[in-house]
Amino acid sequence: MTEDAGGQRDAPIAARVHLAHAIVQKLAEDHGIDLLHLKGPAVLPGLRPEGKQSSDVDVLVRPSHLARLVEVLESVGWEKRTDFATGSVFAHAANWWHDDWGWIDVHTMWPGVGIDPEAAFDVFLRDRVWREIAHWGCPVPDRVAQRLILVLHAARSRGNRDVDRAWTAAEPDEQAAVRALxxxxxxxxxxxxxxxxxxxxxxxxxxxxxxxFTEGGSRLDEWRARMAAAPTLRAKAELVTAALRVNQDHLRMELGRPPTRDEVRARQRLRVRRAADELTRRVRRG
Structure with a gap:
């Protein structure tokens, strides 16, 4: 047990994460919500280094059940901290915080998967298996799907070693199954x-x-790459707007409280100035 600054005793993070998985699963069962548990204690044996721990709970929810899950989470004290639109490049997840149970990342799709999210969920759900987390049965993707999920996560997380076990150590027939999926x-x-x-x-x-993602680059490189990947003119236009807009969810997490209007405006000016400086350097380099 650890003690926080206020003198309260908290459970170790690993124990809290395990219990939070079980709590979220019980809530899902009680309200008819389809979800799968990902990463951390949900990973099947042998696919990640022993002793590797997570600091949050990751779940993949059937997209059409998202509203129901959000209502249930917030009814028991989870508070939304980041939205899907501001959570990542792929707008694939949002984060909730609970003072007792910590973070939960709710995913409606997995970055790198190109088919419709509802159809993708059905594919992942199709061959699910059950894994006990905190002595509660939780549905998780099967071993083939977990290999793919871990490799896709590693592809956008430089320095992530999950590929070693999830792919390199796999037998040829296992790799073939991952490719087919x-x-x-x-x-x-x-x-x-x-x-x-x-x-x-x-x-x-x-x-x-x-x-x-795999090699790195500047923020301008990232935005140019996102523009190239955007499938429609509307999506490209939305990216242009987002590129110069302050991510207030991230600013709130950085400050530890909601930002003031002055702080948002100051960060907005900084964002525009940095973008202009980078463009100027690019032009000078020819």
Whole structure:
């Protein structure tokens, strides 16, 4: 047990995460919500290094059940901290915080998967297995799907070593099964990025985005890659607007409280100035 600054005793993070998985699953069962548990204690044995722990709960919810899950989470004290639109490049997840149970990341899709999120959920759910977390049965993707999920996550997380166990250590038939699942989910480019085969997809619209994730680059490089990957003119226009807009969810997390209007305006000016400076440097370099 640890003691916080106020003298209260808190459960170790690992124990709290395990219990939170079980709580969320019980809530889902009570309200007819389809979800799958991902990462952390939900990972099947052998796919991640022993002793590796998570600091939050990750779940994938059936998109059509999202509103129901949000209502249930907030009814028992979880508070929304980031929205889907501001949570990541892929707008795939939002975060909730509970003073007793910590963070939960709610996903409606998995980055790198190209088919409709509802259809993708059905694919992941199809061969689910059950894993006990805090002595409660929780549905998790099967071993093939978990290998793919871990590799796709590693593809956008430089320095992530999950590929070693999830892919490199897999037998040829296991790798073939992962490739087949990636084809079904339209996740071939993201899989290629994770296993070092991205150059086979140089002409795909998302190539530059995955190259940015795997090799790095500036914020301008990221936005250019996101523009290239955006499927419609409307999506590209929304990206232009978002590029210069302050992410108030992230600013709130940075400050530890809701930002004031003056703080938002100051951060907005800083964002525009940094963008202008980077463009100027690019022009000078020719």
């Amino acid at each position: 990636a084809v079904e989910l339209d996740a071939e480019v993201a899989l290629a990025a994770g296993i070092g085969e991205l150059e086979l997809h140089r002409h795909h619209p998302s190539y530059r985005l995955w190259k940015h």
